């Protein structure tokens with residue numbers, strides 16, 4: 001099968017876990033009825049996004065309530081479900097920001113703990129320190145479908161080109177990032193980063209944000225979108241709650257890779273810094 005439909009659910013997340021789960025359930029059904037074979041939820045879809053909330057909302061994976069529901073919903077709707085992310089209570093009291101991935105039979109295919117924690121400080125704009133309460137994941141995550149291999153990252157992971165490049169080398173044709181950029185970094189970088197990852201690696205990239213809720217403690221940018229291997233945006237949400245769909249065409253991806261054969265042309269022998277670096281001398285001036 002060379003094409004399939006991906007749904008990105010831009011959920012309006014509230015402080016009520018029960019309401020968030022109910023809303024996600026309804027939206028997943030709607031997406032499946034619209035023909036989606038893979039459905040993805042946003043980062044932190046069952047809890048507000050913030051270090052003060054993670055301990056209270058955290059659940060074990062895969063034995064917590066949210067994991068059980070995600071398993072049921074993927075089975076009932078016969079879809080692959082990329083379960084956004086939730087705060088996970090892990091071993092030794094550690095907390096993680098974790099995405100679980102479910103098969104159309106309801107089986108757990110993988111679980112990705114955010115590898116790069118969101119620790120930034122932009123004076124007067126935004127300061128956020130996930131590492132105050134979260135631990136970072138220690139592995140990258142891919143899963144296989146009958147369509148293609150898919151790589152998963154969470155939000156800040158999108159900024160690290162090396163991770164996407166490894167996924168490409170592992171054979172991924174689509175990368176999915178549940179993510180919640182904000183009102184400072186969203187307008188500046190959200191779209192560009194996805195286009196960069198897509199063009200560098202000649203694959204599809206999709207990122208799923210929560211909807212923007214102005215009164216939330218962390219205001220998400222929204223604008224869930226998908227980019228094709230040419231770097232073109234093929235679908236993009238506004239900021240409000242919605243579902244956007246992307247038809248992923250693997251034949252087109254193959255054409256791009258043949259037309260511009262980057263993998264064959266890569267000069268791995270040139271990408272290591274070997275001392276000393278020879279700097280060309282400035283031309284001497286003859287008076």
Ligand SMILES: NC(=O)CC(=O)C(=O)O
Pocket residue numbers: 117118154155156157159180181182185186
């Ligand atoms: N929230 C994140 O993890 C990342 C983000 O907002 C950004 O990189 O900007």
